[in-house]
Amino acid sequence: MSDNTYIDVPFNYRHHCWFCSEPAGHSFTFPHSAHLVFDCPHHPLTLPSCLECARAANKAEVRNIWQVEQSVKVYLINKYRKDLAIGLNWTEEELANSGFEGGSFAGFQKSAWFMYQVAKDRVNFRGWPLVLDGIEITNEDIEREFCFDGVSYPSIDQAMEHYSLNFNLDLDFLRRVLAKIGPQSFAKAVRFCRLYVGATPNEKSLALREFS
Template sequence: MDHGQNQIEIPFDCRHLCWFCGEPAGHAFTFPNSRQSLVTCVHQPVTLPACDECRKLAAKANKTSIWAVAEAVKSELIRRYHKDLAIGVNWTQESLAQSGFEGGNFAGFQKSAWFMYQVARGRVNFQGWPLVVNGVELVDEPEQEAFTFDGITYPSLTDAINHYCQIFHLDKQYFISVLQVYTRKRFAEAVRFCRLTLADTPKERAVMLKSLKAAVEAEVE
């Protein structure tokens, strides 16, 4: 694929795939484009295959590198398809099959839910191939450190926090305070703790947080 004198090398098995999410690509996305400044871009201009949704999302991203654009696209995909991704949090493929929804109002959900989850997860987890321009590979410069949890790779820890707070209706600031105690390595425990205190008052949560800090500090000693 050409952009001026810059020839982008695309692996043969990826030539019809969106660089952002791995879905079939019917469009092309050029970065930087007319809305994204060539002056601030940290690498050579590139034109990549993209699906229509990712192309539109990428065009709105005010970033200085194609990898930062990809992070912005993934963040928006997570936000848009949080209900589909939540299926994998609340169900397993086996539990869906044994849910007893056959013939009822949720029969359609039972039939398609796991597939919807797999598609959403696949798009979020997809990693675009290395970008080689005129025989030289561009250096990946991610703006944030990715965070992988429960089979999904989030562009950042913040994306994971937002996702789980949205799924379980958690108070975001309280969850962040709890996670600071547990650290990112114990993300699952932070989620469980906040779900257990979901009905508590702010005063009760403050007491629980204080107790948690004491308990975790005691573990270290």
């Protein structure tokens, strides 16, 4: 392996950020001097990046590049929480026929779906395989992402947090419901928890015992 750290970039991604696919005018190297890692499982890597993702990546105190990627995705999900919520509450057709033309919400109607798509595309993007000097660097400790309703979350915990914030759900209650019925019933769990927004702890415990 040479001293080169810059990964091989496929031709069609030569101007793209590895984290989100936006135009890349910067780069990010891991490990880096601001966060010393003594057990990183791969050689130092330099990736093309947009400025925003590079800044988020530099704050990630983790041990490998894939954990950096997850940290950046968490940042993007938090940044775009309101834009991603558009897809939770509307379809493109419903938004187009919402009747907001000419009113104070006209700007929202015009730009909302576009912003939702931008947010979803950045969050969902997965970087191309990491190849350095012709050798692919693989992740032997892949943490499973969780995909739901067209959005890929770094983990089911991030999905639960996102839905809890947008629908004002009790996060602990949602966790307990999912523990009972399983992640494959995520939509059912969210619908159930929305019925108990504002319920007392005793009411939630009783509902959970009876829920199946």
